[in-house]
Each structure stands twice: as C-alpha cells, then as structure tokens.
Amino acid sequence: MQGGYSSIALRQIGLIPVYVDVERSSQLVSAASVLAALTEATAFVDITHLYGGVFDVEALRIDMDARGFSHVPILEDCAQAHGAELRGQKVGSLGDISTFSFYPTKNLGAFGDGGAVATNSPDLAQACDALRQYGWASKYDISRPGGRNSRLDEVQAAILLVQLQQLETANARRVAILDRYASASGEGITVVRSPNGSVAHLAVLLCDNRDDLRSHLKAHSIATEVHYPILDCHQTGWIAQLHRVAPGGLPVAESSVSRLLTIPCFPGMTDAEVETVCQALASWKK
Structure with missing residues (x-):
C-alpha cells in the first residue's frame, strides 16, 4: 500500500495491515504475494486498481477459494479506475464490496470531496447505508456503532451525473x-x-x-x-x-x-x- 489511504482506514477499525508486494510492469498487487500472506486471521483482502490499471480479481478469488479462503472477502479500491472493466465486467463489481473516490482529479470527479461504496450483498449494503448516516436504522434510531455523516451532497451528485456522461x-x-x-x-x-x-x-x-x-x-x-x-x-x-x-x-x-x-x-x-x-x-x- 502506498499513499496511506487504506492503512489509515484499517488502523481506525483496529486491524493490523499486512503489506504485500507488487508486479514490476503493472505496479498492481502481486497475486502470489497475497496468497502467501493469507492466514486464518485475515479479515479481508484490499485490492487497488492502481493508476487506472485493472487487477484480475476473479482469478485471485478462484485461487483463494482453492486454498480454503473462500470466506475471506475481497474489497476493491476503485478510486483510480472509474469505468474500467475486465471481461465485460466493470471494476467495482468484481469483488465483495468496492469503494470509489470522486475527488476532482479522479477520472470521474466532482467539484469537491465525495465517494461511494458498491456491493451486491444486501447485508453489506444495509450496513453501509446505516453507517453513512450516523448508524441510523431509521431517523434518530442508532442501530450500529461507528456511524458518521458520510453522505454525498446533492450538488456534488448533480455534477457527477453530468460528468458520468463524458x-x-x-x-x-x-x-x-x-x-x-x-x-x-x-x-x-x-x-x-x-x-x-x-x-x-x-x-x-x-x-x-x-x-x-x-x-x-x-x-x-x-x-x-x-x-x-x-x-x-x-x-x-x-x-x-x-x-x-x-x-x-x-x-x-x-x-x-x-x-x-x-x-x-x-x-x-x-x-x-x-x-x-x-x-x-x-x-x-x-
């Protein structure tokens, strides 16, 4: 990991980061290094589509499953890869859950800070929906610890809708x-x-x-x-x-x-x- 971004998030929730190596020509994470680092204590694997380059999440998932780690989720960091795809599937839909940044310099950028989380899991979606707004299950009813105000405001969302077309x-x-x-x-x-x-x-x-x-x-x-x-x-x-x-x-x-x-x-x-x-x-x- 470089830039500190994922490490900061991990430390905030009390996890210990385990750093793995990269491939020389792509600078993307080395699948072999990831597989070597997996243990029963692994909470999840964080994959970054660095510089806009696509990492083969599906191949890693197959290898992890074959080694008995089918229970370990894969998180895709798509902050630098909006719109990228692999074998007809967009990044952000390849793992269990994914994150996007809409900082102005990104391929899909707003005029201020913003981000999104995507998942096909109803349970993860429900958890993220609560955590983005104080942990509420319904208004003023806090059902989950760790919630905060992480909503994307309407102005940035409107700008992103326009930028998305381009x-x-x-x-x-x-x-x-x-x-x-x-x-x-x-x-x-x-x-x-x-x-x-x-x-x-x-x-x-x-x-x-x-x-x-x-x-x-x-x-x-x-x-x-x-x-x-x-x-x-x-x-x-x-x-x-x-x-x-x-x-x-x-x-x-x-x-x-x-x-x-x-x-x-x-x-x-x-x-x-x-x-x-x-x-x-x-x-x-x-």
Whole structure:
C-alpha cells in the first residue's frame, strides 16, 4: 500500500495491515504475494486498481477459494479506475464490496470531496447505508456503532451525473495519451501498464535514472510527480504501530519507489501538449 489511504482506514477499525508486494510492469498487487500472506486471521483482502490499471480479481478469488479462503472477502479500491472493466465486467463489481473516490482529479470527479461504496450483498449494503448516516436504522434510531455523516451532497451528485456522461470519452482520451507515451518512450523508460487494460488515471513511468529524467522533463517545462514516494510500511509516523509484511518481503515495491515518475495525462491535454511530452521522452538519453 502506498499513499496511506487504506492503512489509515484499517488502523481506525483496529486491524493490523499486512503489506504485500507488487508486479514490476503493472505496479498492481502481486497475486502470489497475497496468497502467501493469507492466514486464518485475515479479515479481508484490499485490492487497488492502481493508476487506472485493472487487477484480475476473479482469478485471485478462484485461487483463494482453492486454498480454503473462500470466506475471506475481497474489497476493491476503485478510486483510480472509474469505468474500467475486465471481461465485460466493470471494476467495482468484481469483488465483495468496492469503494470509489470522486475527488476532482479522479477520472470521474466532482467539484469537491465525495465517494461511494458498491456491493451486491444486501447485508453489506444495509450496513453501509446505516453507517453513512450516523448508524441510523431509521431517523434518530442508532442501530450500529461507528456511524458518521458520510453522505454525498446533492450538488456534488448533480455534477457527477453530468460528468458520468463524458466518462467513456474521457477515459478513451486518457488511454490514447498513454499509448502515445509508450510509443515515444526511448530506451530506459517503461510505461507502467496492466495486462488487463487500463483507464489511465495516471501516466506512470519506471526509469532507473528517474531523477535525471525528471530534470530533463523539467527543462522542457513538463511537470512531474511521484506516485508514491514512500511505502506505507516505511511511514515515519507509523513506526511504533504494528504491521506485517508478506512472506518474501516487498522487493519489487521497495525497488520501484526510486524509479517511479508520473507525467501529465488528462483528457483536456491538447495534441500539441501531448506531442511536447512525447518529444521530450524520445530525446532523453539514459
């Protein structure tokens, strides 16, 4: 886990995070690492469709079931993958329950903060419905502890309805930009891609000489960012808090942190702006 988001939620409900490794080319969670980390104490598995890349939840479910973990739910974090799909099924419908963020920078973003939870389970749906509004079973009747005011306000919902109509077109533009970057990138630069498809929430590169590449892009007036510079298990504010790591450790995740670089990728980019980035990528010498 990177960015701290899921770890914060886990710690708030008293769970101990168990961190697993990722696959090098996609930066998505390693299914083998997940399976190695499963124990009878596992509460659930949290899968993130990172950078807009799709993780094969169905394949993991089959492997978990075969190993005797059919009772362990899979939670999909879809904050970066609105509209992505695998074998005709949208992300968010692949696991037992899923979460979405509607922060303005997301593929489906409002003008303020917002989010959603999706599930096919009537019991989970009922629980979420209560928890989003103080734990109420009915007005003023608190039936569940841990509830709070987590309702999406009507203004943000109205904005999202409009944005939703443009999601497919916007995602296609993002993917087209990512394809251009992949074609333009020279030796020593790898564009992070999922083999299962992507909606290109972020355009992320892997480069052994990341800082040199970043300086090169800056010289061409191209802004960059790093997603994410610190693994959750290395956060200084959590040093004293308990966590565990999957058997085999996190060699790929740990080696990737210093190699990751995010470059511009959003539907509003002009062809000229995309071409500027492509030329800079092509002209870089490792």
